[in-house]
Amino acid sequence: MNDRLKVDGISINTRRRVEQLVEEAQREGHSTIDLSEVEFMSRSVADEFVHHKIESDIQLCGLQEPIRDLIDAVEASKKVVPN
């Protein structure tokens, strides 16, 4: 698996959307989801990404600082050590 799936749009609003992105990445053979355009997400969306980082071995890249901070905070609250 190589290359990345770049997400269009500045916000990801639902868990379902995260599931769709992960499914699309896996279908197209991408190991990484590029969130460089994303400026807003909720805690539940961050939680869904953290879940898939573990379960689906999907990596995230291009995180803007507020998004990285949110995902780090959710990971820390779950006491998960990322790969």
Added chain:
Amino acid sequence: MEVVRLSNLSGYSIRNHYQKAVNISSQLYEKAESGDQILLDLSRMDWTTPAFVTPVTVAYNQIVDQGAEINVRLPSEYGRQCYLDQIGFPEGYQEPPNQYENHLPLCLIDNDGGVEIIETVVNGLTRLVKEWFASRSGGNPQTVHYPISEVVKNIGHHSNCDYGAVLIQHYRARDYLDICIVDDGISIPGNFEAHNIEFHSDSNAIKRAMRGEESTKIDRGSRDPGCGLKTTSKLVCEGLDGQVLMASRNGVCHQQNGSIDGWSVSQHSWNGTVFIARLNPPDDGFQILEYIAS
């Protein structure tokens, strides 16, 4: 013809505007029973906020769909008339237009709304927040976007409503943003009863929900513990020095300045749930992670 007349609506108090809304809605339900045409007279409206128009929109749609005819006399002032037209009052929109700079028009929610309505509302919120913070000299827009998106994503999750609506309004000159989400679903106390959670009054049930003392959320097992309302209320009221008002069945709670004031209403209850928030922009040095990480 039966007349329901708004005696006066002015000022900016979300508490006052909500009480006027539920008063007007109660009168509409009562007059609808007569079977006569109804005139909703808003000619004396000086000002309005989402706390007034959103509950009245839900009541209007319920009553009209049951066969009643409601005519609306708009405010005398032309600017008020234009505003109500822009936001889609009183019918609301199934697919709100995305063209207005400082509000997301009345967006209707129903039991079939699901993910689509969440996407519509949060995308509208995103646009408004970006425009708001672009005109300011600083601040992290996530601080305002986050608490509202947490509440919006739960639209329909608990409620199982037939009628509902959302309105978001940015007051540029006053530098704050109001949101009101209304539904006619199960209600917070009703939801507690369905999950065998004990409480001593409807306002007590609402207060406990706002404090995160109870959650009826079952979502992917333990991965979503349902603390969105607590986080939102704390962030909005303590972090952003804002306000949250929630009304559900016979209870109302208003949180401001670190305390929650709760009371019971018997005459003007709301069969469902009303969530109203007023968000101020963050002060310099505000750290949203203190609220998200807790």
